Amino acid sequence: MNPLIDNLGLVLEALGTTLLMAVVAGVGSIVLGVLVTVARVSPIRALRVAAFGYVQFFINVPLLALLLLAVFALPDAGLMLPLTPTAIIVLIVYEAAYVAEAVRSGVNTVAVGQLEASRALGLTLAQSLRLVVLPQALRAVVQPIGNVMIALAMNTALAAAVGVVELTAAVNKINLVAAQPILIFSSAGVIYMGIALAIGLAAGRVERKVAIVR
Amino acid sequence: MVSLRGVDKYFGELHVLKHIDLTVQASEVVVVVGPSGSGKSTLCRSINRLESIDAGEIRVDGEPLPVEGPALAALRADVGMVFQSFNLFAHRTVLENVTLAPINVRRVPKVDARREAMELLDRVGIADKAGHLPAQLSGGQQQRAAIARALAMRPKVMLFDEPTSALDPEMVGEVLDVMASLAAEGMTMIVVTHEMGFARRAADRVVFMDQGQIVEEAAPDQFFDAPGSERARSFLASVLSH
Ligand SMILES: Nc1ncnc2c1ncn2[C@@H]1O[C@H](COP(=O)(O)OP(=O)(O)OP(=O)(O)O)[C@@H](O)[C@H]1O
Numbered sequence: 001m002n003p004l005i006d007n008l009g010l011v012l013e014a015l016g017t018t019l020l021m022a023v024v025a026g027v028g029s030i031v032l033g034v035l036v037t038v039a040r041v042s043p044i045r046a047l048r049v050a051a052f053g054y055v056q057f058f059i060n061v062p063l064l065a066l067l068l069l070a071v072f073a074l075p076d077a078g079l080m081l082p083l084t085p086t087a088i089i090v091l092i093v094y095e096a097a098y099v100a101e102a103v104r105s106g107v108n109t110v111a112v113g114q115l116e117a118s119r120a121l122g123l124t125l126a127q128s129l130r131l132v133v134l135p136q137a138l139r140a141v142v143q144p145i146g147n148v149m150i151a152l153a154m155n156t157a158l159a160a161a162v163g164v165v166e167l168t169a170a171v172n173k174i175n176l177v178a179a180q181p182i183l184i185f186s187s188a189g190v191i192y193m194g195i196a197l198a199i200g201l202a203a204g205r206v207e208r209k210v211a212i213v214r
Numbered sequence: 215m216v217s218l219r220g221v222d223k224y225f226g227e228l229h230v231l232k233h234i235d236l237t238v239q240a241s242e243v244v245v246v247v248g249p250s251g252s253g254k255s256t257l258c259r260s261i262n263r264l265e266s267i268d269a270g271e272i273r274v275d276g277e278p279l280p281v282e283g284p285a286l287a288a289l290r291a292d293v294g295m296v297f298q299s300f301n302l303f304a305h306r307t308v309l310e311n312v313t314l315a316p317i318n319v320r321r322v323p324k325v326d327a328r329r330e331a332m333e334l335l336d337r338v339g340i341a342d343k344a345g346h347l348p349a350q351l352s353g354g355q356q357q358r359a360a361i362a363r364a365l366a367m368r369p370k371v372m373l374f375d376e377p378t379s380a381l382d383p384e385m386v387g388e389v390l391d392v393m394a395s396l397a398a399e400g401m402t403m404i405v406v407t408h409e410m411g412f413a414r415r416a417a418d419r420v421v422f423m424d425q426g427q428i429v430e431e432a433a434p435d436q437f438f439d440a441p442g443s444e445r446a447r448s449f450l451a452s453v454l455s456h
């Protein structure tokens with residue numbers, strides 16, 4: 001018998017934590033990533049520089065280092081949050097950098113004429129971005145954002161290292177007792193593959209639905 | 215309605231507008247012609263500040279062009295612009311293209327915006343395409359939709375930058391007809407075009423540009439039948455021989 005099935009309650013609860021982190025951090029990172037992109041294309045130089053710095057910082061620092069920093073250093077600085085929310089926040093700010101890169105490449109695919117036409121109609125820059133540029137940019141990068149979401153779902157496993165009892169931590173714990181590492185960890189791997197597959201398929205569906213006929 | 219005084223514009227070293235003076239009265243239709251690269255588009259685009267100018271002054275309805283921000287947006291709302299490449303919003307239906315700015319800029323209630331948009335689409339002959347995406351329309355239909363989109367803002371003046379240059383020849387007429395009817399209704403228009411027939415038919419005045427300068431301004435009959443400058447003569451000879 002598969003020890004994961006013997007410990008189904010624990011596995012399901014841990015899977016729930018994994019999915020919760022993936023979904024909340026996924027939505028959060030898309031929202032934050034779009035905001036960072038807006039800052040990156042804004043006419044205000046300070047915002048552009050800050051957004052560029054943000055992206056560069058998070059793309060060049062390991063996620064595990066950020067998790068360790070947040071879990072062990074923030075409480076020292078007087079910021080106390082439960083483990084899972086802390087991990088979610090770190091995932092949001094980290095993955096937002098990758099989302100921002102994807103969205104920016106989408107912005108670059110929007111013809112300048114689209115922005116000119118909306119400015120010529122009297123829309124402000126903010127309105128032009130919200131109503132014309134971003135909707136088209138996002139439609140162009142559904143797959144790349146889907147890939148970031150897959151990476152994010154896989155990256156939730158790193159939260160195990162700072163004590164969050166998500167899927168990887170739970171199966172690790174089960175293996176300490178059952179000692180069947182090949183079976184246990186490949187089963188967990190299959191679950192992660194299922195998550196990745198689901199995100200990939202969802203991204204494909206969304207992409208087909210929102211694709212712009214040209 | 216529109217006045218340019220001593221307008222200079224550079225692209226780096228290139229002096230594209232050289233001390234341009236031009237006044238367009240309300241209800242006047244001014245057609246701008248000239249060889250490629252003479253600065254016609256730049257002139258047109260500077261009037262709603264899609265291009266900034268380096269010297270001189272541009273006024274629309276007596277108001278100097280604001281530099282940036284909400285005041286500039288408000289001015290642009292009053293100046294309609296039609297582009298060579300249509301630039302319809304690719305992700306919105308034709309109807310939504312027309313209602314977007316009235317709803318978001320003028321704060322027109324949605325039902326009213328839709329009703330007015332349908333009237334305009336009907337007027338340009340594509341009411342049956344209201345629910346289509348721009349890509350599902352022919353070039354001529356797209357350009358007529360773009361004209362309806364600009365008209366929906368009830369502009370004081372309309373700028374056209376080669377509105378028919380991207381069209382297949384058989385679609386040029388349908389767009390020019392819409393423009394001619396607008397002109398006949400008293401819309402103030404500045405039209406950059408290579409369609410000399412339209413200039414003759416609809417223009418009150420033809421402005422001939424070459425190398426960033428206004429070389430000649432005249433009534434269409436006079437310009438086409440007896441151009442005053444050598445440059446205009448050779449330009450006309452080259453266009454009419456095509
Ligand atoms: N954004 C730009 N940057 C640099 N040079 C430019 C830019 N836009 C136009 N130019 C140059 O400025 C000059 C005038 O261009 P403009 O587009 O106004 O000419 P035009 O009369 O409209 O020509 P056409 O009939 O080909 O449309 C040209 O030499 C052009 O190459």
Ligand SMILES: [Mg+2]
Nearest residue numbers: 254255256376
């Ligand atoms: Mg041009």
